[in-house]
Amino acid sequence: MFIGFFLKLKAAGVPVSLTELLALHQALDAHVSGFSIEDFYYLSRLVLVKDERHYDRFDRVFAEHFEGAVALLDELFGEIPEEWLRREAERLLSEEDKKKIESLGGWDKLMETLKKRLEEQQGRHQGGNKWIGTGGTSPFGAHGYNPEGIRIGQDESRHRRAVKVWDKREFRNLDDSVELGTRNIKMALRKLRRFAREGAAEELDLDDTIYSTARNAGYLDLKMVPERHNAVKVLLFLDVGGSMDDHVRVCEELFSAARGEFKHLEYFYFHNFLYEGVWRDNRRRHSERIPTMDVLHRYPADYKLIFVGDATMSPYEISVHGGSVEHWNEEPGAVWLQRMLAVYQHAIWLNPEPQIRWDRVLSIRMTRELMGERMFPLTVAGLEDGIAELKKRRA
Amino acid sequence: MSATRFTGTDNYVATDDLKMAVNAALTLSRPLLIKGEPGTGKTQLAEEVAAALNAPLHTWHIKSTTRAHQGLYEYDAVSRLRDSQLGDERVHDIANYILKGKLWQAFESEQRAVLLIDEIDKADIEFPNDLLQELDRMEFDVYETRQRISAKQRPLVIITSNNEKELPDAFLRRCFFHYIQFPDRETMQAIVEVHYPGLKKDLLSAALEVFFDLREVPGLKKKPSTSELLDWLKLLLAEDIPPEALGADDPRTILPKLHGALLKNEQDVHLFERLIFMNRRRREQN
Numbered sequence: 001m002f003i004g005f006f007l008k009l010k011a012a013g014v015p016v017s018l019t020e021l022l023a024l025h026q027a028l029d030a031h032v033s034g035f036s037i038e039d040f041y042y043l044s045r046l047v048l049v050k051d052e053r054h055y056d057r058f059d060r061v062f063a064e065h066f067e068g069a070v071a072l073l074d075e076l077f078g079e080i081p082e083e084w085l086r087r088e089a090e091r092l093l094s095e096e097d098k099k100k101i102e103s104l105g106g107w108d109k110l111m112e113t114l115k116k117r118l119e120e121q122q123g124r125h126q127g128g129n130k131w132i133g134t135g136g137t138s139p140f141g142a143h144g145y146n147p148e149g150i151r152i153g154q155d156e157s158r159h160r161r162a163v164k165v166w167d168k169r170e171f172r173n174l175d176d177s178v179e180l181g182t183r184n185i186k187m188a189l190r191k192l193r194r195f196a197r198e199g200a201a202e203e204l205d206l207d208d209t210i211y212s213t214a215r216n217a218g219y220l221d222l223k224m225v226p227e228r229h230n231a232v233k234v235l236l237f238l239d240v241g242g243s244m245d246d247h248v249r250v251c252e253e254l255f256s257a258a259r260g261e262f263k264h265l266e267y268f269y270f271h272n273f274l275y276e277g278v279w280r281d282n283r284r285r286h287s288e289r290i291p292t293m294d295v296l297h298r299y300p301a302d303y304k305l306i307f308v309g310d311a312t313m314s315p316y317e318i319s320v321h322g323g324s325v326e327h328w329n330e331e332p333g334a335v336w337l338q339r340m341l342a343v344y345q346h347a348i349w350l351n352p353e354p355q356i357r358w359d360r361v362l363s364i365r366m367t368r369e370l371m372g373e374r375m376f377p378l379t380v381a382g383l384e385d386g387i388a389e390l391k392k393r394r395a
Numbered sequence: 396m397s398a399t400r401f402t403g404t405d406n407y408v409a410t411d412d413l414k415m416a417v418n419a420a421l422t423l424s425r426p427l428l429i430k431g432e433p434g435t436g437k438t439q440l441a442e443e444v445a446a447a448l449n450a451p452l453h454t455w456h457i458k459s460t461t462r463a464h465q466g467l468y469e470y471d472a473v474s475r476l477r478d479s480q481l482g483d484e485r486v487h488d489i490a491n492y493i494l495k496g497k498l499w500q501a502f503e504s505e506q507r508a509v510l511l512i513d514e515i516d517k518a519d520i521e522f523p524n525d526l527l528q529e530l531d532r533m534e535f536d537v538y539e540t541r542q543r544i545s546a547k548q549r550p551l552v553i554i555t556s557n558n559e560k561e562l563p564d565a566f567l568r569r570c571f572f573h574y575i576q577f578p579d580r581e582t583m584q585a586i587v588e589v590h591y592p593g594l595k596k597d598l599l600s601a602a603l604e605v606f607f608d609l610r611e612v613p614g615l616k617k618k619p620s621t622s623e624l625l626d627w628l629k630l631l632l633a634e635d636i637p638p639e640a641l642g643a644d645d646p647r648t649i650l651p652k653l654h655g656a657l658l659k660n661e662q663d664v665h666l667f668e669r670l671i672f673m674n675r676r677r678r679e680q681n
Binding site: 015017019020023026027030032033038039042043045046047049050051052055190191204206209210213218219220227228256 | 411412415416418419422423425428430459460472473476477479480559560561564567568569570571572573574616
C-alpha cells in the first residue's frame, strides 16, 4: 500500500526510507487517526517527513498523488449501500431518535428522502452551495441525525478543507533551495563551530583526575580543564557598492547572522575586488583604510576566510595594475587575492549571483579559478557546501 | 480511552494536527520531535500533555555541554574518592554513587510518564546518536553495577528543537516529526481566550489587528510570537488601555502602545520607527 506515493515522495527529494513506510502502516493499523483524507494527510506527514523544509515538497506530491483518489471517493460516495447506511445509523442513533424517525414515516421513507437529497446535493454542490442539514430544515438535521457518524457530507466537506490544507502550501518558505533568512544562515554557520578548551581551568577533568589519583597512590589529585568554547575564527570580506546593491539584503542577513554566531569575527569591506586597502566603516571608507598587508600580518593563519561578492566586473580589475575603477592600484587584484590565499588555507568565496550565470561572466570564472574552484552560491545549500569546504583539513 | 488520548487542555489550545501527532506518538510509543518558531509553545506542550494524561513529567533541559550519558545516570567518582580517603563505609557499594538521570527516572515510573527532552539541538552534534538505542528499546545498562534498566511503562518522549543543528538521520527515523505552525487568527483568538478569559472583545480584536500587522512588517529580525502577544496583552490589561487607543494607532503611523513587549530588538524598533516616519511623510504629502 502507498508504495506509489512513497516512491513519488522519494523521487521528489523527500528523504523517506522503509522504516517510515512501515511506521505509517503500523500507525494506520493502530487506528491512530480518523478515516478522513485530512487525517490521513496529517498522519502521513507526521510519520514520513522529518524536517519542515520538506513539508512543501510533501504537500505537492500529496496533492498530485491523491487528487485522483479524492475524485474517486466523490464518485463512490454517491453509491453508498443502503444496508450499510441503515446499520450505521442504527448504531449511532439513540432510542429516542429512532422513535422520532418512526414518527416521520419510518426508515424507508427517510432513506428515500436522503437519497434524493444526496442526488440533489451532487448537482447543487458544484455550484458551491452548502450541505443539507446545515439549515436545519431537513429531517436529518432537525432530528439529530448525525452526519459526522455516517460520514456523508461531513466527509465531503472535510475533503474540501483538507485539499486546501496542502494546496495552501504554507511551508513554501521553509524549503531550503529557495531563500536565505537570518535564521537559516545562522543554522548554516553554526556548522562551522569547533569546540576547544581555552582560557581559565574551571571544569573538573574527571578522566585526568582518576588517572592522576591512581598514579598518586590513591590520594586525590584534582585536575581541572577550561570549559569548551566555540573557537572558530573568521575573517569576513564583503563587497559593497556598485553591482552589489542588488544583494544588499542577503549580505546584511549573512553579516548579522555571522556576527551573532562567531566570537572571533573580523569583517572588512572592499569594492569589487581585493586590493591593497580595505575598510571597516563604509562612511569613512576613504579616510580610514586598513592596509591589506596589516590584515595579513595581524591575523594568524588559523583564521578562516570568507569572501562575499558577486565578482562581476571588468576582467581588468582583477588582472591588471591600475585596473580598479576607484583608485590607482599598484598591483593587480589577483596578486592580493593570491597573497591572502597563501596565508589562509581555509577560504571560500560566496557569490550572491545565481549559479547559472557564473560561466557566462569572465570575471567570475577568473575569480573562481583564483579561489581554486572554492566559490559557492549564497543560498542555504551553497553556504552549507562552503562551510563543509572550510571544515576540511588541508595540509 | 480518555486517559490515553490527548485533546488539548483548559489552558493549551492544540490544533487538530498537533493532537493527532501526540496521539500517534502515544499509541505507537515513539518519540515525538517538535519544531517551530520560538514562542509557539513547544516546551509547554509536554507540560500540558502530562497534565492532561495525569502523568508525571520529567524535564531534561539540554545545554551545549550536556552529554547523553547524563540522562541515563552519572557515576559520582569524586564523592567516592573522597569517601575512600575518609574511610566511609558507603564506599564499598558502588551503587551509592550512581546518580539517576532523567531517562532512568522516567523508565522507573510505575505509571506512564512524559519525558521532555528540551532543546536537543543545543547539545553536541553526536548527542542524539548516543541516545538511539535507549529511546528505541527504552532500556540501558549500568556498567558499574551490571544492572539492566528497562522501562516499566514506555514513557511518551517529547523532544523539542530550535533547529540550531541538523539532527542525524538515524535519529529522525525513529521519531515522529511535527512542526508547530504559527497560529492563524482564529487559533490565536482561542489561545488568548484561554489565557485571558473574558477579555474585552474589542480590545482583543484591536490588539490582534496590531499584532498581525506587525508580523507582516518586512525585515523584522525577530517577529513577535504567541508568547509575546500574551505578554503584551497582560501589559495592556495592567495599564488598562482602552481599545480605542489601540485602534487609533494605525501601526503604520505610530508605534503601538507598550511595544517593548512585542519588539525585542533595538534594530527592529529602529526599523519600525523609520517605516513609520516614511509613512507619515507620505501621508502628509497626499
